[in-house]
Amino acid sequence: MNQERGNKTAEPSLEIGLLGMKMRTPIIMASGTFGYAFEIARVAEFDFSQIGAVVLKSVTLEPRQGNPPPRVAETPSGMLNSIGLQNPGVDYVIRRYLGMLKNFDTNFIAGIAGDAIREYVECAGKLAAHGDIRAIEVNMSCPNVKDGRRFASDSGAAAELIGAVKKGCRKPVIAKLAPGTGDIQEIARACIDAGADALSVSNTYVGMVIDTHRRRPLLGNDAGGLSGPAIRPLAVHNVHLVYQAAARRDVPVIGCGGIMTGDDAAQMMIAGASAVQVGTAVFTNVHIAADIAAGLGRYLIAQKEKEVSAITGTLQLNRA
Amino acid sequence: MNQERGNKTAEPSLEIGLLGMKMRTPIIMASGTFGYAFEIARVAEFDFSQIGAVVLKSVTLEPRQGNPPPRVAETPSGMLNSIGLQNPGVDYVIRRYLGMLKNFDTNFIAGIAGDAIREYVECAGKLAAHGDIRAIEVNMSCPNVKDGRRFASDSGAAAELIGAVKKGCRKPVIAKLAPGTGDIQEIARACIDAGADALSVSNTYVGMVIDTHRRRPLLGNDAGGLSGPAIRPLAVHNVHLVYQAAARRDVPVIGCGGIMTGDDAAQMMIAGASAVQVGTAVFTNVHIAADIAAGLGRYLIAQKEKEVSAITGTLQLNRA
Amino acid sequence: MSKQKPAGPYETVATVIAQEPAGAVAYCLTLECPEIARSARPPQFFTISCHPLTGDGADGISLDPLLRRPLGFYRLRPEKGEFDAVYQVVGRGTKLLATLKPGDRVRVLGPLGKYISPKDVNSQTVLLAGGGVGLPPLYSLAETLKDAGKEPIVIAGARRRETLIAPTVPRKLKRPVGGRREVQSLEPFARSDIDSVVALEEPEDGFFEGRITVPLKEYLEQDYEGGVEIVACGPPPMVRAIAGLAGEKSVKCAAIMESRMGCGIGACQTCAIKTTSGYRRVCVEGPVFDSKEIVWE
Amino acid sequence: MSKQKPAGPYETVATVIAQEPAGAVAYCLTLECPEIARSARPPQFFTISCHPLTGDGADGISLDPLLRRPLGFYRLRPEKGEFDAVYQVVGRGTKLLATLKPGDRVRVLGPLGKYISPKDVNSQTVLLAGGGVGLPPLYSLAETLKDAGKEPIVIAGARRRETLIAPTVPRKLKRPVGGRREVQSLEPFARSDIDSVVALEEPEDGFFEGRITVPLKEYLEQDYEGGVEIVACGPPPMVRAIAGLAGEKSVKCAAIMESRMGCGIGACQTCAIKTTSGYRRVCVEGPVFDSKEIVWE
Ligand SMILES: Cc1cc2nc3c(=O)[nH]c(=O)nc-3n(C[C@H](O)[C@H](O)[C@H](O)COP(=O)(O)OP(=O)(O)OC[C@H]3O[C@@H](n4cnc5c(N)ncnc54)[C@H](O)[C@@H]3O)c2cc1C
């Protein structure tokens, strides 16, 4: 089969292996912007074939009603969100949503969040037990809940959390880091030491938009997380930093932040990402994964590369 | 005089007092984007009347040649720069440039940078001795020089630096903080304790753009500092955080990051800034200060405020 | 129309056919997009990219502003594969929409949200009350109701005649109200032989004086054999006032709600508004809500 | 022209008068901007905002891309207060420029940088060598030199005839070169009765074959009574090749350099390029440099 394909066409392969998953592309839909997959799958002729995996919206042990609206503020080339982890709780999600996943031909990663380590662990255990969940992504850094950034800003707390989740679950664990909260390389190393199987870099950046007319923050929750192309240069830099820490340990990095095009995805991979996550861009085009995959494919042809994985971490510094 | 003006017109006043300077507007031209003032003053009919003050490009004790080009990479709604503090050194600047300042009707603040505390102190002493320099802004955070962020990321180092500069110079000292390097409130408090007379919040955010064709960073120096509207929501949030730490101590905050319009300036001031700095926006319009001032004036009229200083720190949180 | 459940929403590229001023403050945009034109049912909506796409690819030239804007349907022409949307310029996105010209291509997602199916409307008479850019979606809704044998009556409110989205014409009302038989009516509705009255805050001949609740009250004091209910669409304070009056009179009222959106399709929880049963998504559970369920803030 | 030093650069708003394709790969933009049209001297340049300004104010609608783009002057019409600039679509900014239409207003800053004053040119003959969008600025420069009594000769290089920025016409050279008297010449220069020859990498009748250095070498082998020097403008590798040849032949060569810019006016040190005397700003010390001083990387 594989050989046949290899002979038939000179098209480069976008396929990668990640955490035991076989992914048709390195493109992962980011947590929180793709719901539980069925919402967007309703779009006519929606096609999962260019989506390597989906991270489901972060789930908590108990239902959460989320933050008061407005929950979005547009910013130059980006947006702030303050959803506040609204979700119906892990049991409901498993009972009502996960059953649908088998209809969609891709890999699924569960996203989890919480306040206490115990919540994370219990949540991870329940989700990991589901046959269609291939890995657990630990959202260590939600800017929209009280104390939400603690696990991502203190390497001790980070290690404790990841270690606990890892112990309580038999599927691969991805630590999703947060930016702007101290030395990201140190946190990355702590997560790796604690057993993280991969690192997602990264979540949103905390920001605020003020409605000058009312002299109040535009968001109901005052501050929110900045995402979209505005943060791309920051995210690329952080991916590169974390890759320097993680590559030596053979832990894959998943790059995330502002990816809209194949070139953006290539930047992330060259900086060190084995795969990329796409969030906000879905709001501009639900079929964005296919466009990004096509762009990546064209890029590989131009670079005469046969495999997308060949570009990971190939950045050459000018000042090296 | 003042009374007469007060009677003649219902126009709100943009005048503020800051560090002993009387400023016609709260708009300060940020360091590094306005050179040593004479370059932009060459523009026909250039008008300083809407500029409250100018921070001159950061000066170092010895001349610096700066970083290899390219030194700018455009990013979505922003730009990275990696100038690397190119400047002819403090003695040359004093001898050749500062003499021209008296031709320009505004206040001047000297920006200083360095590697060792001794350099900063010596530089500050020389500049502060100049009659046309009203204050010293300490760039604690240049992302474009080796170890450039150390002073801004470690509250002990920050305090040591500011304390030393303060001791060595008889003019007010402004500490210019850097974002994304730990707990900005803690650094702010350390600077205040060490004697900072004001805080500028903040400098650029470290980022990277990769030229995928060559698989190299686009910037000659690999990484650079992100500025422009892309960072505005992050800067507004940081200004608000620092204001919470500084207001109690009566230390004014100067807001900086992505300001393009009067509304942007108002956001910063409502968040807690006594004055604002405008950098990248100058590249889109050298007369931008006049536009921002006009916008601020219209805003004050709409808000029925008589004095621009009345809006500083008036943010009401939704979740308070 | 077929009885099939409308197919899922479409993510596609539409072509601008025309763009014309609509009244003094708005624009009417005509898009060619057969998938959406054929499947949309009022008061569903769609989202549209602010920047036209570039010739060669799917991506726009500029990344700012980033998000798509939600708009309702004014007129649907399924047979031609076209539809019209009327919008007001309020911020940067709509300012950019106003620069679109025939031939430009835009990214659209729709139809989105719930629609009002005439067969689920129990009353024979439906008072469609609204203002501003809330009126155009009421037009396609009125047509649908009329086609299904219902009696739609439109009640509009505006500050001045000039701020109305459509011109007015004198019309003899089929169902006189408040002692008035001949009033100024909205031209598009009149052309479809649908009654409409307008309340202006600055009084003028042929118009009701005051807020929209003034004529609405008059209508609610009449008798309707087949029953009456309300659909409200317009600026939030107006919708709230209408809902309040409906509550007082115990008349059923559907409120068409607005909210800032991310995905538009139920995936992100961005568009939540507060209801008596918790946060609900305008893009999926709405835009139509029973006004009794809205927790006004 | 007056002998006064040109006034400082102007920051102002220009109006788009026209926009036409220039060859197969470029556009010619005509701007009305009397201040700049009257004070600009080749090969100075100006910077232009990518987005047109909105009707009501000074700010554009979109903040992306943010920076202005530097462009050279093709034709200056000081008496009409207009000038033309020719540009190639290479990225997002120039893509946006290509959407400008007559009546649009854009923010401009200029004229910027140093110019070549004919009286500082010691040689009687000046070989203006370049390619791509480097040719249009050489046009205004050639006119200036000719007006001052110098002999400008243009040498162009391109891959194919189709990638030239201007059409060619047969012309009898005033000063035959390499045994050729009649060649294909660039139409705008021919119209101004200025000699030009073109080298194409894909051979064709009436053209030199090969890189631009092929005809340049021929020219440099001739004798020039009043002396000869070179001005090079075009893609960096071409400028470098020209500079290299000039160095070999010990002919003075002015290289017009490009660099990414921030302010365009000397304040930010963004546009630095490496020279034998350290980093130099293209926007102030340039865009014209003595090619001997450039440290090519
Ligand atoms: C279901 C629905 C249907 C709508 N139908 C119409 C219509 O037919 N005609 C019309 O003129 N307007 C309609 N609106 C409102 C329209 O979407 C906003 O006026 C528009 O998004 C404003 O964009 P802007 O960029 O000009 O404003 P900005 O203030 O610059 O927008 C900033 C952000 O806020 C969002 N936003 C601002 N105002 C609103 C609002 N009132 N509702 C939702 N999002 C908003 C924008 O989409 C954008 O993301 C509808 C809104 C919804 C939710």
Ligand SMILES: Cc1cc2nc3c(=O)[nH]c(=O)nc-3n(C[C@H](O)[C@H](O)[C@H](O)COP(=O)(O)OP(=O)(O)OC[C@H]3O[C@@H](n4cnc5c(N)ncnc54)[C@H](O)[C@@H]3O)c2cc1C
């Ligand atoms: C003094 C000078 C005169 C010029 N004259 C002309 C001219 O007459 N006609 C013409 O077509 N081009 C000219 N150029 C080049 C022109 O400025 C670039 O092609 C243009 O800026 C590309 O913008 P973009 O957004 O399409 O490309 P992008 O790659 O999207 O631009 C990204 C950023 O890089 C900058 N940039 C990219 N390429 C160049 C370049 N070659 N030089 C400088 N900055 C660049 C852009 O300005 C922008 O800030 C000149 C450049 C300089 C410095």
Ligand SMILES: Cc1cc2nc3c(=O)[nH]c(=O)nc-3n(C[C@H](O)[C@H](O)[C@H](O)COP(=O)(O)O)c2cc1C
């Ligand atoms: C509306 C919205 C909701 C999000 N919710 C979550 C979430 O529940 N869990 C999580 O880990 N990340 C969440 N994120 C962050 C994204 O997964 C992603 O890390 C971030 O948006 C940066 O990527 P982008 O620029 O491609 O959007 C959310 C982002 C957005 C915009």
Ligand SMILES: Cc1cc2nc3c(=O)[nH]c(=O)nc-3n(C[C@H](O)[C@H](O)[C@H](O)COP(=O)(O)O)c2cc1C
């Ligand atoms: C080209 C460039 C050069 C800069 N040089 C300096 C500098 O020398 N010293 C300094 O303190 N800040 C420097 N900055 C940072 C600005 O002063 C300002 O803090 C930052 O750009 C954020 O503001 P903005 O978004 O308005 O540009 C520079 C910024 C730019 C864009």
Ligand code: FES
């Ligand atoms: S906008 Fe995403 S759920 Fe409604």
Ligand code: FES
């Ligand atoms: S572009 Fe700012 S110095 Fe040249």
